[in-house]
Amino acid sequence: MTKATILFILKKNVFLTILGGGIILNSGNGVMTKTKEQEEGLGFRKPTKDDGAEVWELIKHTGVLDLNSSYSYLMWCEIFSETSIVVEREGTIVGFISGFIHPDQLDTLFIWQVAVDESERGNGLATRMLYELLKREGCEEVNYVEATVSPSNTASQQLFKGLAKKLRTKCVIHDYFTSNDFPSEGHEDERLFKIGPIQKEKILVEG
Structure with missing residues (x-):
């Protein structure tokens, strides 16, 4: 596209x-x-495997996201680069979103993690990253955005509700994973946020 x-x-x-x-x-x-x-001074681009280690550090320093293995971020930056994004300031990664096209819903972009460095929070960077992703060629057929969010993660709830409002579309919330689905105690439920349908013209003009 x-x-x-x-x-x-x-x-x-x-x-x-x-x-x-x-x-x-x-x-x-x-x-x-x-x-x-x-x-x-911000640069938006696709991640590469060379970004994997720095992305891992960014996720770690957020203090609120589940920190996965360094290998998983290397793999994500290499294999799912078309549906993921990094933001740099002066050569340092300050923002990252990992996403993929849902294998059973090819019109749906599933967002796995959204990370913004503390120094960049409050400036709408997460929303801008989502807009940049939705303009990608790899997201040409995307009409919906999905993500799971825990009840205590108010920042992510506001992000996806705000995205729906900005795009003048729906944000439907369903139960998805329960705490019993996770192997360790203490993990919250995860609710599914589904935003859409999306009109691409709004993204191209407003994003």
């Missing part, structure tokens, strides 16, 4: 070009302003 380009004439010789990755103002004399991400 190619990035949509929408051109608006604001006034004489001033154009607003909306690309998939941001907004650029062109004064007509060849001067282009930077995208929002460039101004903030």
